[in-house]
Amino acid sequence: MDFDRELDAIASYMKSGGKAVALTGAGISVDSGIPDFRSEGGLWARFDPMEYATIDAFRRDPKRVWEMVFELEETVLNARPNEAHYALAELEKRGLLEAVITQNIDGLHQLAGSREVIEFHGSAARLVCLRCESRVPAKEIARCPPEPPICRCGGIYKPDIVFFGEAIPPAAVAAASYWASHCRLMLIIGTSALVSPASEIPVAALGAGALLVEANLGPTPLSALCAHRIEGSAVTTLPALVAAL
Ligand SMILES: [Zn+2]
Structure with missing residues (x-):
């Protein structure tokens, strides 16, 4: 995997109007001490x-x-937001990111300035x-x-x-499903998205024709479905993506 080449490919797709949605998990908040x-x-x-x-x-x-x-x-x-949370907020501000769907319950995306945040597991x-x-x-x-x-x-x-045995908030399910079928690119960050029903989001996006892009520490079960991958901690990969845009 050539990091710079992958990064350039993702950046040019986003610049050409491939509006993105992010799906985040625990990995993005590790550098915030969680x-x-x-x-x-x-x-x-x-x-x-x-x-x-x-x-x-x-x-x-x-x-x-x-x-x-x-x-x-x-x-x-x-906990405080880290560079990865701020990078996503910056992408939204620049009109390159539509929404963040998060499995995290830490509220750090909002603290970093992201506005359209779908909390799949509450807060x-x-x-x-x-x-x-x-x-x-x-x-x-x-x-x-x-x-x-x-x-x-x-x-x-x-x-x-959302405790085990509780349903995912219906508004979050509806919003996630909307974005999965309306984005052109789904950026999967700090999650292998293995746990259902969050695991259905990337698959739905792929089915609707979106490009899947993964930013994780290493390969995951999702990697085979991803058109591009940038490896590393989110505090490294996401600021690099912002810089490449
Ligand atoms: Zn009461």
Whole structure:
């Protein structure tokens, strides 16, 4: 793989009007200090997701699940966007990127300035009350660990992320499917997009005639479907792409 040649090919396609959509995953936020939950030092190494991240577990014993949530919030709510997040915001500003579909729950795309962000798995930057369903910015609600935060209505707050056993928000599914069928290029960043239903997004884009481009550390199961690949961490590859445009 010749990095510069791949980069030039992607850049000239984008400049020629091949409007792009990005699909991002854990890899883009690693350099913001958020390890992939599924990696060795990740959250799921210490908290079995089947015990701590299912909606049934939350309803049964919210206080126990909040042990995990307090730790997750500690990492995620203090994180700052990195050069890769800023690069995508810059591409959108220049009219070269239509939207970011993210599997991440860290809210870093919005903090970097991206406007059209589809949060496939929700966001830890918000809390949702399980009783009245109101949503509030997570940072506005006081915490008294180990007690879960409580809404004014008396209901228990849950981070507004998609727990196992919960459906992907229908608006996110609809928006992702719209962009998959309307983009000319899908930039897949920091994800092997193996987990369904997010895994269906690149396949749908390909089926609709879009070019798939991958920016990952190395080859993934998606590589065979991609017209171009740039290898490296997202903080390297995305600023290089912006520079090539
Ligand atoms: Zn409430």
